[in-house]
Structure formats: C-alpha cells, structure tokens
Amino acid sequence: MDMYEQIDQSLSRYVSFSKEELEILNSLLEYRKVPKKTIMLHEGEVCNFEAFVVKGCVRKYFIDHNGFEVILQFAIENAWVSDISFSHYEDKPSRTFIETMEDCEFLIFSPETKEELLKRAPRFERAFRILFERNLSVTQNRLFNTISKTAMEKYLEFLEMYPTLPQRVAQHYIASYLGISAEFLSKVRAKLAKQ
C-alpha cells in the first residue's frame, strides 16, 4: 500500500470521500522524511504543520519547571501530530516540543494547504472534527487513568493500548507518558516479571 492509499483509508474511516475529494487531499499534502531525534517543534515556536505519520514514531511533550519532560502523546503510524494549543488562534507561543524517536516519514499540511483543502473539499472539516473528538476522548480517558489508577494499572493498560511501543522506545519515555518516574516503572516491571 502506498502512503496516499494509507492516509486516504485512514480518513475514510470517518467520512466516505469521493475520488475527486481524495485527489484534492493527496495533491495538497507534502511528503517529508525526517531523521531520528529531530526536534520538529521547539518550545516557543508556533506549530505550522499537521503531520500524518506514514512511518515511524514521534513524541510530543512539555517541559515542567524542574526540567522534566511530560509526554503528552506518542504518534505512530496512521496517527496525526501537531500542536494546536491555542497558538493558531491567539498567537500564543506553545510550551510544546515535538520530536522524532525513529526515522520518520510524514504527509504534512501547512495551515495554508489545510485551509485550501477545506475550501475546495469542505467535507474534510467533518473528518478532522471527528479526529479531534477522538483525540479529546483519549486524552480525557488518560486524565482519568492518571488520577485514579496505580502505576501498575496504568502500565498494564498502556501495554494493551500500545503493545508495540515498549520494543520501539526507551522505557523512561513510557514512564514519562504514564506520569511516573523511570525508576519506579522499572520496579513495576520487575514485580510483573516475577508473577
């Protein structure tokens, strides 16, 4: 499957698009290869892309006032990553970083090309709204887990949700995603192992 089929199928899960609409979509996307460990968005910058992950894995994170990363999102194949923290609409700089964790391939919108897509094929507005709804739903669920579950429970649920990630990324990133220290995750895993 080529990457345009990949993104077309992914968006067609929410709304069914005509051949013409999909052609407009594909013609507006920019293909970009990005090597491992590249910071695609620095703190303070306004994010000027929305990227569909064709291949690879990125993380999006904040840095807290003690200098610790808090990972907000892992984006792997077929996920979208961007930072909309008010910044598009209020020109507030974001506190967010986006960084590749593997060599990656993306299909990318700039604000302008996205705008043009929505003008020429307005039905995409709906698909993107649904994407946001899901994203919100996932984030709310994660907030719930963060508040109400133990480290062990959170880790087990993480494994179900992202079964391949532990093989792909360093463990301390997972700890950061779960909101626990790397050392404590190690202890949780040790406990799990001897059961």
Next chain:
Amino acid sequence: MDMYEQIDQSLSRYVSFSKEELEILNSLLEYRKVPKKTIMLHEGEVCNFEAFVVKGCVRKYFIDHNGFEVILQFAIENAWVSDISFSHYEDKPSRTFIETMEDCEFLIFSPETKEELLKRAPRFERAFRILFERNLSVTQNRLFNTISKTAMEKYLEFLEMYPTLPQRVAQHYIASYLGISAEFLSKVRAKLAKQ
C-alpha cells in the same frame, strides 16, 4: 442580553456568521431548564445532547473502580457540555455522568438537529472544530498539571482559571477535579490562609 444573543456571540468568537446562519442556529436549538442535582447523563447511556450553558453549572465525571468520582469538566456559563467518548460513532456506552450542580438553563442540540444545522449552514462545522481544539488544549494542559505540579500549585492555577467556582460548588468537587483528596485540599487551603 437574551440567551440567543449569548450563544450567537459565543460562537461568533471563532467564525463570523451571517444573520441568516445565526437564525438557522437559533431556530434549531431547544431551550431546557434543569433543576439542581439532576443527572442528565448516566453511566452506560449514550449521550444524545450537546448543551450550551446559558446559566448555571454542571459537572461531568467518571466513577473509578473504588467508587470515587473523578471530575473531568466543570461547565459554567457559555461553555458546552456533552460526552463524545466514541459513543456517537461506535455505540459504545460511556462511563460518564453529567450532573447539574445548580438550577440550569441550556440551549441544546440533539444529534439530529446538529446534523441539520451543519447541513444547512456548514460553516458551523468550523466553529465546532475550533471549540474541540480548545477543549483538547485545555485538557492537555490539565493533564500536564496533574502529572507535574503539586497540589498547592494546581489549586492556585485552578483559582485563576475558575475564580468564581469556589463560591459556587462544594470544595470536595474541586478536590476531585484537581485529583487530590478533599482532606488534603482543606490542608492546602489552611496553609494558604496563614500566609
């Protein structure tokens, strides 16, 4: 200001609408008064409304496996409340409750009337997408706070964000929103008071 002006102004912050578009909007909304302490959405139900709060205050929450509430959202005047946890699109029942905390007035969409609005005035799709983006941004920020800040810091930030809420709702709800115990919030406040 009557309530239609109120909702029109609120949505016009994101997209400017014509008189005709706003008339369509207003004609499709249902006005509903709901007394205090009414559960508008029970766990397991599919949420069939999106409510704009004209007046009053509601909370949206999950119940964890120990029977404790975790508050996901307070919605006061000019906010929207609904539960989209996948349910609209996958018919999965939600774990969410929505409950009024004061006598409330709403302007309400059903899925059908919202659909009709978007068909007849598609530019609203954009305004609702922006609402979701902000909602996501707020939720991500809250996740960050929950993971990386102390109870004291979270409470202070909460006070800035919702300065009127402590006068309007019981303190243990605020504790639940912050992800700390009611007792500990009381201690945090005691500490604050003597400074």
Next chain:
DNA sequence: TCAAAACATTGAACTAGGACAAGAAAACAG
C-alpha cells in the same frame, strides 16, 4: 425552626511513589 444531611477541618498513622546513588547492560559511533 430545627433535625438531618452534607460539608469542612484537623490530627495521627500510613503508603505509593519519588530522589538519589551506584552499578550492570545495551546501544552506538568512530
């Protein structure tokens, strides 16, 4: 108006998870 219920405070004992440190194991670049 008053009893009941809900809410808030405070203290004492406890625990999940954090911070630090030191060593082992992997991964990585030259």
Next chain:
DNA sequence: CTGTTTTCTTGTCCTAGTTCAATGTTTTGA
C-alpha cells in the same frame, strides 16, 4: 572491535498526599 553514552535495575531513604476517625460547621428541606 572498543570506548562512550544512554538506558535499565536495584537499594535506601524520604515526602507528598492518602486514609481513617473525630469534631465542628453549614445547608437543606419539611
């Protein structure tokens, strides 16, 4: 292949926040 860096583990000590319980305060509603 080998030294360097990054990652992972394990132990010890520590603390922010929890739980439980008792008491006081406010709100409610009949």
